[in-house]
Amino acid sequence: MTAPAHPSSSPAPSQRPPLMALDEARARLLARAVPLADVESVSTFEADGRVLAQDIVSALQVPPQDNSAMDGYAVRCADVREPGVVLQVTQRIAAGSTGHALAPLSAARIFTGAPVPPGADAIVMQEDVELVNECEGGVRFKAVPAPGQWVRRAGEDVTRGAVILRQGERLNAASLGLAAGVGLGHVNVVVRPRVALFSTGDELVMPGEVAPADMPGGAIYNSNRFFLRVLLQRLGCEVSDLGIVPDRRDATVAALKTAADHHDLILTSGGVSVGEEDHVKPAVEQLGALDLWQIAMKPGKPFAHGMVRRDATVPGHAHFIGLPGNPVSSFVTFLLLVRPFLLKLQGARVLDVTPWTLPAHFNVTKADKRREFLRVRRNAAGGLELFGNQSSGVLTSVVWGDGLVDNPAGATIAHGDRVSYLPFSELLA
Amino acid sequence: MTAPAHPSSSPAPSQRPPLMALDEARARLLARAVPLADVESVSTFEADGRVLAQDIVSALQVPPQDNSAMDGYAVRCADVREPGVVLQVTQRIAAGSTGHALAPLSAARIFTGAPVPPGADAIVMQEDVELVNECEGGVRFKAVPAPGQWVRRAGEDVTRGAVILRQGERLNAASLGLAAGVGLGHVNVVVRPRVALFSTGDELVMPGEVAPADMPGGAIYNSNRFFLRVLLQRLGCEVSDLGIVPDRRDATVAALKTAADHHDLILTSGGVSVGEEDHVKPAVEQLGALDLWQIAMKPGKPFAHGMVRRDATVPGHAHFIGLPGNPVSSFVTFLLLVRPFLLKLQGARVLDVTPWTLPAHFNVTKADKRREFLRVRRNAAGGLELFGNQSSGVLTSVVWGDGLVDNPAGATIAHGDRVSYLPFSELLA
Numbered sequence: 031m032t033a034p035a036h037p038s039s040s041p042a043p044s045q046r047p048p049l050m051a052l053d054e055a056r057a058r059l060l061a062r063a064v065p066l067a068d069v070e071s072v073s074t075f076e077a078d079g080r081v082l083a084q085d086i087v088s089a090l091q092v093p094p095q096d097n098s099a100m101d102g103y104a105v106r107c108a109d110v111r112e113p114g115v116v117l118q119v120t121q122r123i124a125a126g127s128t129g130h131a132l133a134p135l136s137a138a139r140i141f142t143g144a145p146v147p148p149g150a151d152a153i154v155m156q157e158d159v160e161l162v163n164e165c166e167g168g169v170r171f172k173a174v175p176a177p178g179q180w181v182r183r184a185g186e187d188v189t190r191g192a193v194i195l196r197q198g199e200r201l202n203a204a205s206l207g208l209a210a211g212v213g214l215g216h217v218n219v220v221v222r223p224r225v226a227l228f229s230t231g232d233e234l235v236m237p238g239e240v241a242p243a244d245m246p247g248g249a250i251y252n253s254n255r256f257f258l259r260v261l262l263q264r265l266g267c268e269v270s271d272l273g274i275v276p277d278r279r280d281a282t283v284a285a286l287k288t289a290a291d292h293h294d295l296i297l298t299s300g301g302v303s304v305g306e307e308d309h310v311k312p313a314v315e316q317l318g319a320l321d322l323w324q325i326a327m328k329p330g331k332p333f334a335h336g337m338v339r340r341d342a343t344v345p346g347h348a349h350f351i352g353l354p355g356n357p358v359s360s361f362v363t364f365l366l367l368v369r370p371f372l373l374k375l376q377g378a379r380v381l382d383v384t385p386w387t388l389p390a391h392f393n394v395t396k397a398d399k400r401r402e403f404l405r406v407r408r409n410a411a412g413g414l415e416l417f418g419n420q421s422s423g424v425l426t427s428v429v430w431g432d433g434l435v436d437n438p439a440g441a442t443i444a445h446g447d448r449v450s451y452l453p454f455s456e457l458l459a
Numbered sequence: 460m461t462a463p464a465h466p467s468s469s470p471a472p473s474q475r476p477p478l479m480a481l482d483e484a485r486a487r488l489l490a491r492a493v494p495l496a497d498v499e500s501v502s503t504f505e506a507d508g509r510v511l512a513q514d515i516v517s518a519l520q521v522p523p524q525d526n527s528a529m530d531g532y533a534v535r536c537a538d539v540r541e542p543g544v545v546l547q548v549t550q551r552i553a554a555g556s557t558g559h560a561l562a563p564l565s566a567a568r569i570f571t572g573a574p575v576p577p578g579a580d581a582i583v584m585q586e587d588v589e590l591v592n593e594c595e596g597g598v599r600f601k602a603v604p605a606p607g608q609w610v611r612r613a614g615e616d617v618t619r620g621a622v623i624l625r626q627g628e629r630l631n632a633a634s635l636g637l638a639a640g641v642g643l644g645h646v647n648v649v650v651r652p653r654v655a656l657f658s659t660g661d662e663l664v665m666p667g668e669v670a671p672a673d674m675p676g677g678a679i680y681n682s683n684r685f686f687l688r689v690l691l692q693r694l695g696c697e698v699s700d701l702g703i704v705p706d707r708r709d710a711t712v713a714a715l716k717t718a719a720d721h722h723d724l725i726l727t728s729g730g731v732s733v734g735e736e737d738h739v740k741p742a743v744e745q746l747g748a749l750d751l752w753q754i755a756m757k758p759g760k761p762f763a764h765g766m767v768r769r770d771a772t773v774p775g776h777a778h779f780i781g782l783p784g785n786p787v788s789s790f791v792t793f794l795l796l797v798r799p800f801l802l803k804l805q806g807a808r809v810l811d812v813t814p815w816t817l818p819a820h821f822n823v824t825k826a827d828k829r830r831e832f833l834r835v836r837r838n839a840a841g842g843l844e845l846f847g848n849q850s851s852g853v854l855t856s857v858v859w860g861d862g863l864v865d866n867p868a869g870a871t872i873a874h875g876d877r878v879s880y881l882p883f884s885e886l887l888a
Contacts, residue, residue, distance in 0.1 A: 078689045089671035126662025128676045145677055187853040204857040207686035215667015233555025238644015242518035248557045248574055257636035260507045424616040428633040455884040
């Protein structure tokens, strides 16, 4: 059998462009990410991970009035100038009730969170009093209070008119609590990016459909779509799973066409290397445009961004992103390129994880020409250990690791060197 | 008006027990957390955050056979002992297809991921060849290959029979990809803890139900339930929101009774301090048992754990946990106590976040008697900055911060001291 040495769509080796720096690829990709314009009102209970579409300004102060930080007694400091003073308890103020003005030479029984009555200027905690004349309700103060003691000031958390959360903020547990605390039952957030996810490749078999013992030669289980789906969902995306698209041009064109109308991004992995036998590349080109980048990173390298036209009646176009097919390459390029892309689509203010600097407890003696993202794990000594097999096909390295070391092109690492570390806990948040 | 100085259920100050150390409270709480026995089979697509109920053993090796790490040519090294050798291309092997044995003095066109044909022992990448006699399909090798070059070995990621994921592992994007890669369409995980969440307090108003301008005196918006719900969901819980239960004994008993039958945990915040005016405490005691702890931590301190009996026809009992009412106290005690409790209920192997050691870029000049969890944020210099107002009522401190400094009781902190830091990104994962 004789076969052409190179597929016709692949340029001759000498014409191949030089590798593109990761920062350059990232900048180009982000330049194409126009934030989604649509906003929706979502229950504050359901807005975890969503991106705020506008500043939140508080219409009130939190707490609304001076209140007690303790269970105890509200007093005028002027009435308790020395230990041993006894005052009559003339009212009782629980959280949610409002007291009345405190008469001179009296005290108010007060509970945590209850408003401090007018006239009182300090709280004495109940541990610092003794009950006297119990039937008549007197208390003896064992200590002298300082003005303002155990009083939480109105507005100490939030002042009226303050911007408590800014447009572009990704909401989380604490910020949703804060929004609820100023009375917001709903928040305006940017719509979720709609992402269509599919795989191509006749070698792929869906887990569960064929038992391991029955796998034909050359077949492998489709695994990338499983982690990509989770990564997308954690970034607030609405994911449509288009499954495995047959390795035919017409099927690929049909899948892309259908997906484009109803999605902001069509994401796939594999099939976009320069030399690969694949129908994705020509299919995207037929329906729009495609750029193939060879990125100077490891794992990673092949990466594609394109546009797929929609039906004439649907405005705009869908983005297309093709990730490398190797699982670790796919995982890492998702975190370093697709993650900021999707955050920018949502109008998020922070697109990046700030690297940590930690000591390497390993050696890299052979420098790589490409910038490398090594799978590592923190050890008990506060250093980083390296997974033994850094092959881009070994997904175990990502499962074992808890982050990536960003090692510059051409750099070796000696035990003890301080290196740049990106934790998965932040990259996946 | 005359009122009793202390509510009758509150012990006199002198009888109050000493504060309990956080580690002691945590150990007692965890000792009561018996892992849930029920297991369910869940689609590998839907198992993010769930805890594995059994080891996963791979029935196959990944990759299934030796395959090419590059687009290029499979050769016998014995045939290419010097640069310039020309070989005939006699077959073409794409991913998913299987080649046939490589005849001596021939090469196979091969693509990334395709199986290496029998007889071949190295891959030459296409950048290292020139096409010659294009119509007859010859290639000239510019470099001499080393045996094994660009060959990914069968089983280099996963060997057959290996335990790839262990019982008690919390599944995430990467581990689900790995499980899919060995053919698992479903995984056996521990059932989700069912948690009923409610608030009590007649001062509480649901956000959205009353506008800020119309809030009556003493009223505050319910905010704790909003962040607690998110925290629970991130830990894999199924959350039932029972809303705000009226401040009456009968209503509280009724809510607890109904919740107990169908939940593993009933969680509330506020109303469980020693001195507070509240119906939760007697209601839980009526239906089971309750321990109130005063924990030597700040923010935090009051914390309750109890049991609520179920209807006689329903086996077991429900846990009850009462968090402090101050939002920051509630947030922090959730992360340090309820989080490991819920992970243990699910049988998770790792219950804790390993602290980081980072330099403080702030001072704490006044030591506290209690172990303190300060809200801090990493700065660009790799140090930690302190939020100005560490009051337990100021939820803004948690929104502003990205983690907690764990400062021992009695310790001051000077600028530059290395302190123990727990990032929210890990505590909330």
